[in-house]
Amino acid sequence: MSGVETQDVKGEEAALAIFQKxxxxxxxxxxxRFVRRLRALNVPYITPAVCIVILLKQGKINLQVxxxxxxxxxxxxxxxxxxxxxxxxxxxRTP
Numbered sequence: 605m606s607g608v609e610t611q612d613v614k615g616e617e618a619a620l621a622i623f624q625k626x627x628x629x630x631x632x633x634x635x636x637r638f639v640r641r642l643r644a645l646n647v648p649y650i651t652p653a654v655c656i657v658i659l660l661k662q663g664k665i666n667l668q669v670x671x672x673x674x675x676x677x678x679x680x681x682x683x684x685x686x687x688x689x690x691x692x693x694x695x696x697r698t699p
Contacts, residue, residue: 623647634680653681653689660696667696 616638623631630648632655633639642649650658653674660670670693678686 653677653685657692
């Protein structure tokens, strides 16, 4: 939630504050330090690469778009995350 502010809180802290108010299932972030903090706080989170799989599963994007978006992210994510999401997409079966 880049650019998000709530009173005196900005960025990731604002995202966490908004999440803690309720009404959300998880926080989306690619910030490694923030993700570590979310884990420590037991706050559910997803990464942008995992979000691609979720969007595919929900029918919001098709497989070709999902693969294209993953390739665009490939330079910004770990090889482990890339390979895991690539495997999920390569083995995707339309429901």
